[in-house]
Amino acid sequence: MKQHWFIAFLFVVGVVLLLNSGCQGPAKVEGEQKSVTAESGKLVPVEADQNQPKAKIKFEKVVVDFGKVGPGSKSTDKVKFTNAGEGVLKITKVGQCCGVATKLEKDAYAPGESGILEIIYTATAQIGKFNRTLVVHSNDKAESGTKLTIKAEIVEKVACKPDKLRLFLDEENAGCAKLEIRSLDNQPFKITRFISTGNCITADFDPEKEAAEFVLELKADVEKLQNNQKGSIEISLTHPEGKIAYVRFDVLPKFSVSPPILVVFNAEPQKPIIRPVLVFNNYEEDFEIESTSSKENLVKVINQNKIDNGYQLDVEITPPERENRLRFTDVFSINIKGGEQKTITCNGYYLKGK
Numbered sequence: 001m002k003q004h005w006f007i008a009f010l011f012v013v014g015v016v017l018l019l020n021s022g023c024q025g026p027a028k029v030e031g032e033q034k035s036v037t038a039e040s041g042k043l044v045p046v047e048a049d050q051n052q053p054k055a056k057i058k059f060e061k062v063v064v065d066f067g068k069v070g071p072g073s074k075s076t077d078k079v080k081f082t083n084a085g086e087g088v089l090k091i092t093k094v095g096q097c098c099g100v101a102t103k104l105e106k107d108a109y110a111p112g113e114s115g116i117l118e119i120i121y122t123a124t125a126q127i128g129k130f131n132r133t134l135v136v137h138s139n140d141k142a143e144s145g146t147k148l149t150i151k152a153e154i155v156e157k158v159a160c161k162p163d164k165l166r167l168f169l170d171e172e173n174a175g176c177a178k179l180e181i182r183s184l185d186n187q188p189f190k191i192t193r194f195i196s197t198g199n200c201i202t203a204d205f206d207p208e209k210e211a212a213e214f215v216l217e218l219k220a221d222v223e224k225l226q227n228n229q230k231g232s233i234e235i236s237l238t239h240p241e242g243k244i245a246y247v248r249f250d251v252l253p254k255f256s257v258s259p260p261i262l263v264v265f266n267a268e269p270q271k272p273i274i275r276p277v278l279v280f281n282n283y284e285e286d287f288e289i290e291s292t293s294s295k296e297n298l299v300k301v302i303n304q305n306k307i308d309n310g311y312q313l314d315v316e317i318t319p320p321e322r323e324n325r326l327r328f329t330d331v332f333s334i335n336i337k338g339g340e341q342k343t344i345t346c347n348g349y350y351l352k353g354k
Contacts, residue, residue, distance in 0.1 A: 056085030070241030197231025
């Protein structure tokens with residue numbers, strides 16, 4: 001009796017194993033052929049008929065040239081395309097492009113059907129030529145990614161005179177001149193905003209006034225300019241092709257050091273190297289060096305001489321122990337009486353093999 005039960009048990013186990021092994025083969029689904037992917041184990045569609053109708057995207061033009069445009073201006077063009085194939089065209093993705101946005105009514109088009117890709121280009125404030133590629137992805141097997149070239153030339157529509165300011169700390173109003181802003185196409189505009197780096201330079205204006213030309217009286221804050229020796233003025237306008245006008249400025253600093261960076265090649269540990277450093281007052285005023293310091297204690301002054309409008313310092317650079325390093329760095333500071341500090345970066349490179 002027990003033997004009969006044992007035979008029956010083996011029969012059941014065999015049937016179960018047979019059924020399980022049968023589940024490992026390819027699965028078939030009515031109406032759509034599918035296969036199992038090796039990575040996910042999921043069922044995915046497989047092309048049942050390689051001769052099925054194919055889509056073909058054809059653009060009316062593949063170069064979109066916006067021509068000459070003003071800084072900050074916005075331009076739009078509509079590019080027509082047609083499904084020249086026999087299958088349904090599906091646009092899967094329109095790529096991204098710097099300064100360019102796109103709009104598409106829908107993503108599926110029947111054979112012979114046309115559509116419109118709207119391209120919106122916003123020009124930067126930088127004058128010059130713009131040339132980018134926009135890729136339109138679709139189920140066109142012959143060309144799944146159609147490349148469109150987007151071109152433009154950013155030119156001034158509003159000019160500033162002067163377009164750059166050279167400022168001096170010892171002159172009245174830092175030497176600021178009047179600023180003329182003029183429409184090159186004589187189209188009137190308004191000034192809506194005037195800002196500058198660190199709020200160093202300001203100007204009064206009437207935001208309601210509209211004209212083709214403005215002359216602004218610039219006001220400089222000398223104290224703020226000492227901490228912002230390079231910057232720009234940004235002026236927002238209502239001119240349709242000149243939304244922003246820029247004027248750059250730089251300030252002649254009170255003090256300069258030369259060289260601005262100390263570089264040592266073929267350095268050997270603990271073998272000092274002597275280099276000259278010059279400190280000048282650009283406004284030909286007398287001054288005193290209060291103290292000097294070195295962040296890593298690798299640089300020290302061994303001699304100081306007075307020269308015209310400044311000092312010559314002879315500095316000694318002592319490379320530290322190598323410790324498997326290829327280079328070393330330090331920052332040398334010169335503290336000028338009155339509160340100003342000038343810094344010089346020191347970079348050293350060890351002699352190979354030592």
